[in-house]
Amino acid sequence: AWLLEVAxxxxxxxxxxxxxxxxxxxxxxxxxxxxxxxxxxxxxxLREQLIFVLGQSNDPAAVTKLLEIARTDxxxxxxxxxxxxLGQSNDPxxxxxxxxxxxxxx
Numbered sequence: 001a002w003l004l005e006v007a008x009x010x011x012x013x014x015x016x017x018x019x020x021x022x023x024x025x026x027x028x029x030x031x032x033x034x035x036x037x038x039x040x041x042x043x044x045x046l047r048e049q050l051i052f053v054l055g056q057s058n059d060p061a062a063v064t065k066l067l068e069i070a071r072t073d074x075x076x077x078x079x080x081x082x083x084x085x086l087g088q089s090n091d092p093x094x095x096x097x098x099x100x101x102x103x104x105x106x
Contacts, residue, residue: 003020003021003023003024003027003029004020004024004029004033004034004037006020007020007021007024007037007041007046008037008040008041014043014045014046017043017046018045018046018049021034021037021046021049021050021053022049022052022053025053025056025057031054031057031059031061031062031065032061034050034053034054034062034065035054035061035062035064035065037050038050038051038065038069044075044077044078047075047078048077048078048081051066051069051078051081051082051085052081052085054066054082054085055084055085055086055088055089060091063086063089063091063093063094064093066082066085066086066089066094067082067086067093067094067097069081069082070082070083070086070097070101071097083098083101086098
């Protein structure tokens with residue numbers, strides 16, 4: 001919980017906040033809490049880090065959040081990053097989503 005607080009604290013450096021996100025995920029922060037945090041972060045570097053953290057997780061909820069980002073995030077770069085990590089996933093939902101994006105079917 002403390003690491004997630006550091007990640008959200010705008011008084012901390014972006015690098016410290018990125019490290020806090022990484023270590024929070026490594027130390028058992030729930031995907032639900034990390035996913036909720038995504039919409040609260042304004043800095044692109046932190047959103048990128050959170051997408052990376054989600055991409056490293058084997059939790060199906062991480063794929064769910066990456067799918068949401070890939071489909072709905074207003075930032076094209078964040079959608080691209082989510083798509084990259086979905087491409088690394090073994091989750092069948094990721095493959096289906098990528099196929100629908102490539103073929104133009106939603």
